Amino acid sequence: MKNKEPLILAVVVFFSLVTYYLVEPYAHHVMHKQVDSENFAYADLPSVTKTGNAANGKALVTGAAACTGCHSISKDGMPAPMDAVTAAASYGVNPPDLSNAGAVYDVKFLTDLIKNPAHALKVEHKFDANKGQMHPMVPFFGAGGDLDQEVADMVAYLQSIAVSKDELTPKVAYENACGRCHALSYENWTQIGTKPTFKHKKDSLAFDIQVLEYQDSLTKYMGKLPPDLSMYIRSRGEHYVSTFIENPQNHLAGTAMPRVGVTADSAEKVIEHLKDAGDTKRAERESVGQNVMWYILIFAIFAYLWKRSVWKELH
Known part of the structure; x- marks a missing residue:
């Protein structure tokens, strides 16, 4: 009897591969736009040529640049000037704590962000200064000296107080880069922080009301409430999320979501945190x-x- 098993196996493998192609590569790469990574190089931003002085930078951040008028720097004992809900009502979103900004964000991005926030964030279509549409973050025009040197000093200060690249945890990277706009309910994270365990129901409801008030301000600022990201890494895939973080405009031209400006290492840690949130049994599985x-x-x-x-x- 002639052995037909290899032929049967070949037929099964062929149709399995065809089915896989139609479901996976074709659906993701043909039916949906393919966006290549820019490797978090931020090639559109000017190179940094100045070497900063952290001591001068601290004096500027806490003085002439008035950064602490909106931002907290908890690592240096500088609290936020207002709570998250009040800040969102004032600016649309709560300004981030700057303690680890020097570790989370790219140097070129931070430099341009200080000088021209709308440009660095790629939201000039939303905040056109020529039309009187000013970004909530006021650009730094200098303190009377060399502007590029002063900005380099400020960035050097932020880098000096930040944790090292190896010490930056996925959770901290996510909270800095994404957590003020995106909830992560599977991790009990809200836009105003982790929801505590309350003894009394009324306290839990009071916290929920604060979250809703914050979300109302955020919705007005962004045009819609940014989605909960608990399952995004599983529904969209790692490449989509990574390239969206890198440059939202490549996926959704005209979107109100700003460019996040994180380093490649920080992006990997954000992705890692999203993987853990979306699949709590991932390591065990x-x-x-x-x-x-x-x-x-x-x-x-x-x-x-x-x-x-x-x-x-x-x-």
Whole structure:
């Protein structure tokens, strides 16, 4: 009897591959726009040529530049001038704490952000100064000296107080880069921080009301409420999320979402946090998956040997 099993296997493999192509690569890369990564190089922003002085930078950040008029720097003992809900009502979104800005954000991005926020964030279509549409963050025009040197000093100060690249955790990277606009309900994260466990229901409701008030201000500022990202990494995929963080305009031209400006390392940590949020059993599942694959391989070998032993008379 002629052995037709290889032919049958080939047919099954062929149709399986065709089905996979139609469901995965075709659906994701043909039916949907493919956006290539820019490698977080921020090629549209000017290079930084000045070497900053952190001591001078601190004096500027806390003095002439008036950064602490809106931003907290908790690492240096400088609290926020107002709570998150009040800040959102004033600016549309709560200004971030700057303690780890020097670790989370790219140097070129930070430099341009200080001088021209709308340009660095790629939201000039929304905030056109010529039309009187000013970005809530006021540009720094200098304190009387060399503007580029003064900005370099400010960035140097922010880098000096930030944690190192290795110490920056995925959670902190997410909270800085995304957490003031996007909730992460699977991690109990709201736009105003992690929701505590309350003893009394009324306290829980009071917190929820604060979140709703913040979201109302954020919705007015952005045009719509930014989505909860708990399952985004699973529904959209790592490449989509990474390139969206890098430059939202490449995916949705005219979107109100600003460019985040994170470094490549920070983006990886944001992605890592989203993976953990979307799949809390990820590490355990990957470990079990490896064991299952080894089991299947060993089982297949024994099955093949058993088949040859039992059916050898028929071939």
